[in-house]
Amino acid sequence: MKRFTKDNLISKGKAYNRNFVNCLSGFKSLNLIGTINTENNKTNLAPFSQVFHVGANPPTVGILFRPHTVERHTLENILQNKCFTLNHVDENFYKKAHQCSARWTQSEFKATGLEEEFLNDFKAPFVKISPLKISCVLKDKITLAVNETVLIVANIEEVWVAADAVEDDGFIELNKIGTITVSGLDSYHSTSKLDRLPYAKPIQKAE
Amino acid sequence: MKRFTKDNLISKGKAYNRNFVNCLSGFKSLNLIGTINTENNKTNLAPFSQVFHVGANPPTVGILFRPHTVERHTLENILQNKCFTLNHVDENFYKKAHQCSARWTQSEFKATGLEEEFLNDFKAPFVKISPLKISCVLKDKITLAVNETVLIVANIEEVWVAADAVEDDGFIELNKIGTITVSGLDSYHSTSKLDRLPYAKPIQKAE
Numbered sequence: 001m002k003r004f005t006k007d008n009l010i011s012k013g014k015a016y017n018r019n020f021v022n023c024l025s026g027f028k029s030l031n032l033i034g035t036i037n038t039e040n041n042k043t044n045l046a047p048f049s050q051v052f053h054v055g056a057n058p059p060t061v062g063i064l065f066r067p068h069t070v071e072r073h074t075l076e077n078i079l080q081n082k083c084f085t086l087n088h089v090d091e092n093f094y095k096k097a098h099q100c101s102a103r104w105t106q107s108e109f110k111a112t113g114l115e116e117e118f119l120n121d122f123k124a125p126f127v128k129i130s131p132l133k134i135s136c137v138l139k140d141k142i143t144l145a146v147n148e149t150v151l152i153v154a155n156i157e158e159v160w161v162a163a164d165a166v167e168d169d170g171f172i173e174l175n176k177i178g179t180i181t182v183s184g185l186d187s188y189h190s191t192s193k194l195d196r197l198p199y200a201k202p203i204q205k206a207e
Numbered sequence: 208m209k210r211f212t213k214d215n216l217i218s219k220g221k222a223y224n225r226n227f228v229n230c231l232s233g234f235k236s237l238n239l240i241g242t243i244n245t246e247n248n249k250t251n252l253a254p255f256s257q258v259f260h261v262g263a264n265p266p267t268v269g270i271l272f273r274p275h276t277v278e279r280h281t282l283e284n285i286l287q288n289k290c291f292t293l294n295h296v297d298e299n300f301y302k303k304a305h306q307c308s309a310r311w312t313q314s315e316f317k318a319t320g321l322e323e324e325f326l327n328d329f330k331a332p333f334v335k336i337s338p339l340k341i342s343c344v345l346k347d348k349i350t351l352a353v354n355e356t357v358l359i360v361a362n363i364e365e366v367w368v369a370a371d372a373v374e375d376d377g378f379i380e381l382n383k384i385g386t387i388t389v390s391g392l393d394s395y396h397s398t399s400k401l402d403r404l405p406y407a408k409p410i411q412k413a414e
Contacts, residue, residue, distance in 0.1 A: 001340075002370035003327070006266050006363060009377075014264070016377035021263040023379035024341055024363065026295055027388035027398060028259070029233030052235070052259055054271065055354040056228040057221070059213050062271070062351075064261065088233055091401065102407035111409065120210070133208075134231055139353055144269075146347050146360050147262040153353050156213060156231065163209035170216075170223035172230035174390050180401065181234035181388050183381050187403045191234060191388060191396040194298060198393070200309035202318065 023184040030182045032097050033063070034085040034116070034125040035077035043116055043125045045100045045108035046074045049182045051086060059156035061086070061136060064149050078152060082138040083123045087130035090178030094188045120158065131177035133160040171196070230391040237389045239304050240270070241292040241323070241332040242284035250323055250332045252307045252315035253281045256389045258293060266363035268293070268343060271356050285359060289345040290330045294337035297385030301395045327365065338384035340367040378403070 009017045028049035035044045050064040065075045078084050089097045093114065100108040109116040109125065116125040119133070126133045136154040143150050165176040174191070181189050216224045235256035242251045257271040272282045285291050296304045300321065307315040316323040316332065323332040326340070333340045347360040372383040381398070388396050 001367040002373070004366040004368070006365070009266065010264060012377065017266070018263040019377035020366075020373070020379060021266040021363070022260055023381060024266070024293075024339070024366065025258050025260045025268055026236030026238060026386055027234055027381065028236060031233060050259060051232050052257060052271065053229055053232045054351065054356060055273075056225040057217060059216065059224070059228040059231070060353060061232055064259065064269070066262075086231075094401065095404065098404045099407050102409040104409045132231070140351070142349065142351070144261065144347070144349070144360060146267060149261060151358070153351060156228070158213070159211045159227075159231065160208040161211070166209070166227070170219065170226035171391050171394065172227060174230060174234065175396070179233055181398060183398075184378050184403075186405070187378065188401040189382070189398040190401055191390075191398050194301065194387065194395040194397055196391075196394045197302065197305045200306050202309040202311045 019184055027181045027183055027189065030089045030094075030097070030180055030188070032087040032089060032100060032127050032130065033074050034087060034127060035074050036081065036124050037077050038081045038123070043107045043109050044073045044077055045112075045114065045125070045127065047089070047097045047101050054153060060139065061154055061156060063152045063154070065152065067148055067150055075150060075152070078138055079141070081123055084136050084154070085122070085124045085126045086134040086136060087127040088132040088174075088177065088179040090131050091180060091190055092178070093129060094180055098186070098188070119160065122158070131162065132172070132179065134158070226391055234388045234390055234396065237296045237301075237304070237387055237395070239294040239296060239307065239334050239337065240281050241294060241334060242281050243288065243331050244280075244284050245288045245330070250314045250316050251280045251284055252321065252332070252334065254296070254304045254308050261360060267346065268361055268363060270359045270361070272359060274355055274357055282357060282359070285345055286348070288330055291343050291361070292329070292331045292333045293341040293343060294334040295339040295381075295384065295386040297338050298387060298397055299385070300336060301387055305393070305395070326367065329365070338369065339379070339386065341365070
C-alpha cells in the first residue's frame with residue numbers, strides 16, 4: 001500500500017488533491033435538488049452528493065453546501081422560500097443529472113429536458129421520472145467554522161416511491177428502483193445487493 | 208407511486224419509520240472507525256455510514272454521531288485523545304464489520320477477529336485488511352440543535368491505499384479496491400462503475 005500525506009497531496013496540485021480527497025469518505029448518495037426562485041418563478045435543479053441522514057423522528061436530512069460554487073442558486077432558493085425537493089437518480093437519466101451541474105442561464109429542467117412536476121401544492125419542483133421523491137422544509141442553517149461550508153438541516157414532509165419497493169418492515173429496496181451512487185466528483189455506479197444482515201448481538205464470533 | 212407522509216410513517220411504529228427514513232438519503236459510505244481509550248489502552252472498532260466529505264484543502268471529513276447509541280465509545284475516545292482512523296470495508300469482511308456493531312465487552316477487534324494494526328506511530332488502530340485507511344485528527348465538534356446529534360469535523364493526516372487504484376488525476380478507483388456501500392441500517396451492496404463523466408458545460412443538450 002502506498003502512503004499519501006496531506007502535504008504530498010497538496011503538492012500534486014489542486015485538481016489532484018480535490019479528486020483524491022473527494023473519494024476518501026467512500027460511496028456517496030446522489031440526489032437532484034429541485035428548488036424555485038419565488039420572485040421570478042425560475043426553477044433550478046442541481047446534483048448533490050452531500051445529502052445525508054440526520055434523524056428518523058422527525059424525519060430529518062442534512063445537506064452540506066460549499067458557499068462559492070455553482071450550487072449557490074440552490075442554497076439561495078432554499079433560504080428564500082424554505083422548501084426544496086430531493087430526487088433519486090437512476091441509470092436512465094444520470095447523464096442528464098450530471099449535466100445539471102453546468103452553469104446554465106436557463107432552468108436546468110429546460111436545459112437538460114428533465115421534466116418538472118409539482119405535487120400536492122408543494123412549492124418546489126420534483127423530477128418527474130425520479131424513482132424516489134421527497135419534499136423537504138428548511139429547519140436550520142449552520143456554517144461550519146472550519147471552512148465556511150454551510151450545513152442545511154431540513155425536515156422531510158412527504159415521500160413518493162413505488163409501493164412494491166417498500167418491504168414490510170419499512171426498508172426501501174433501492175436496488176429495485178434503480179437508485180445509483182457516486183464516487184468522487186464525477187464517477188457514477190450502480191449497485192448489487194450483497195445481503196441485509198440481522199441486528200448484531202455479541203453471542204458468537206462473526207463468520 | 209405511493210405517497211408517504213411523516214405522520215403515516217410514525218403511525219407504523221418506530222422500527223418501520225427508522226428503516227424507511229434511513230433509506231431516503233440514498234446509498235451511504237461505510238467505514239469502520241478505529242479508536243483507542245488511552246487510559247486503559249482498550250481499542251474500539253465501530254461501523255459508520257455517516258462519514259462524509261467536508262473539504263479538500265485541507266482534507267476534511269465530517270461524521271454524524273447519535274449521542275445515545277452503541278457508538279458512544281467511539282465518540283468518547285475521539286474526544287479524549289483527538290484521533291481516530293477510517294477504514295473502508297470490502298466484500299471479504301463486511302459481515303465482521305457489521306458484527307462490530309454488537310455490544311461487546313471486549314475490543315471489537317478481538318471479538319470479530321479483525322486484526323488491528325498501528326501505522327507510523329499514529330495513536331489509533333487501523334484495520335489491517337482494510338483496502339483504504341485514513342488517519343484523522345479532531346478539529347471541531349458541533350451539536351445540532353435539531354436533535355442533539357453530534358457532528359465531528361476532522362482533518363485527514365495520512366492515507367494508505369493501493370497505488371494502482373489511484374489514477375493520474377488523483378481519482379481513486381473504489382471499485383478496484385472493493386469498497387462497498389450501505390443502504391438503510393443493515394443492507395450491504397457492491398458497486399459497478401457506469402461511467403466517469405467530464406466536467407459539465409452548458410454547450411449542448413445532454414444525451
